Amino acid sequence: MASRATEHRPGFxxxxxxxxxxxxxxxxxxxxGARPAPExxxxxRLQDAIQASYRALAGPAAIEIDRVAVLEEVTRRSLSxxxxxxxxxxxxxxxxxxxxxxxxxTLAIIAWMDGSSTHKLADLQQALRVLAWGTSVTTSAHPVxxxxxxxxxxxxxxQAAKAGLGAGYSVTISTNNGxxxxxxxxxxxxxxxxxxxxxxVNHSADMIFVVEMPDYQATGQWQVxxxxxxxxxxxxxxxxxxxxxxRELDIRxxxxxxxxxxxxxxYGPDHEVLAERYRIVEVIEVLAATRGRVxxxxxxxxxxxxxxxxAPELEPTS
Numbered sequence: 001m002a003s004r005a006t007e008h009r010p011g012f013x014x015x016x017x018x019x020x021x022x023x024x025x026x027x028x029x030x031x032x033g034a035r036p037a038p039e040x041x042x043x044x045r046l047q048d049a050i051q052a053s054y055r056a057l058a059g060p061a062a063i064e065i066d067r068v069a070v071l072e073e074v075t076r077r078s079l080s081x082x083x084x085x086x087x088x089x090x091x092x093x094x095x096x097x098x099x100x101x102x103x104x105x106t107l108a109i110i111a112w113m114d115g116s117s118t119h120k121l122a123d124l125q126q127a128l129r130v131l132a133w134g135t136s137v138t139t140s141a142h143p144v145x146x147x148x149x150x151x152x153x154x155x156x157x158x159q160a161a162k163a164g165l166g167a168g169y170s171v172t173i174s175t176n177n178g179x180x181x182x183x184x185x186x187x188x189x190x191x192x193x194x195x196x197x198x199x200x201v202n203h204s205a206d207m208i209f210v211v212e213m214p215d216y217q218a219t220g221q222w223q224v225x226x227x228x229x230x231x232x233x234x235x236x237x238x239x240x241x242x243x244x245x246x247r248e249l250d251i252r253x254x255x256x257x258x259x260x261x262x263x264x265x266x267y268g269p270d271h272e273v274l275a276e277r278y279r280i281v282e283v284i285e286v287l288a289a290t291r292g293r294v295x296x297x298x299x300x301x302x303x304x305x306x307x308x309x310x311a312p313e314l315e316p317t318s
Contacts, residue, residue, distance in 0.1 A: 029078035032168030254289035
């Protein structure tokens with residue numbers, strides 16, 4: 001009786017009608033007879049892409065994605081993965097609206113990747129903005145839309161998943177809010193190139209860098225820290241640092257450089273700061289951390305110890 005019941009059990013293809021807003025099914029099938037059946041490693045890359053998309057779209061909201069079941073259908077040469085998404089920072093109607101936005105937003109990312117001819121992030125962000133304002137709760141909650149960097153990270157995860165499959169396979173993503181089929185022939189070779197940055201250069205700014213690692217390899221790059229930000233600073237020829245390369249100047253980790261720098265700030269299409277690049281054009285002084293001297297200045301002699309006065313003797317009691 002048990003085996004008879006198993007024969008009539010519905011497959012994953014019948015699940016979309018029963019899915020909730022928090023459910024998602026990934027089906028990978030070998031459409032080409034010469035291709036081997038899909039493996040769990042390939043399905044895992046697709047799950048990673050789903051997670052990257054959901055986390056980029058969720059913003060500050062915490063989400064968890066669990067794998068509920070995996071079904072391998074030998075006759076169809078397919079592998080299906082059932083995922084369930086939960087939010088841990090919302091509840092009630094707000095959670096339902098967020099889950100709906102995450103599902104629809106992920107489908108919008110797929111549609112943009114496979115259907116856009118220009119691949120402009122501004123177009124994708126506009127589509128996500130429309131989706132966000134189309135839900136009942138987000139209209140009053142004003143959700144934080146994903147940054148360009150987060151979207152590019154999700155797109156990169158999709159490209160990695162596509163590269164792991166190639167031609168001869170088909171991938172279907174099914175949710176309660178619609179479904180999409182990946183076009184494995186369409187890829188974006190360099191997702192980072194989608195961040196078409198505008199650069200603003202400020203000249204002759206005085207800054208103090210704490211040296212975390214001197215440029216022992218003479219690459220022109222110094223690992224430094226400015227405030228709480230760790231970065232690389234590029235030294236121009238003709239500064240005091242040339243003496244370091246000639247071993248005429250000792251600079252150690254923890255020393256500080258008071259410099260005049262040109263710094264270059266890169267902005268994404270939504271005006272977010274992507275990176276900052278510093279070029280040291282002049283070193284005004286080197287501040288030694290523990291050796292008690294400044295480059296170009298002699299160390300101050302230690303003050304001579306003052307003689308101590310003798311303690312007065314006490315008179316005897318007798």
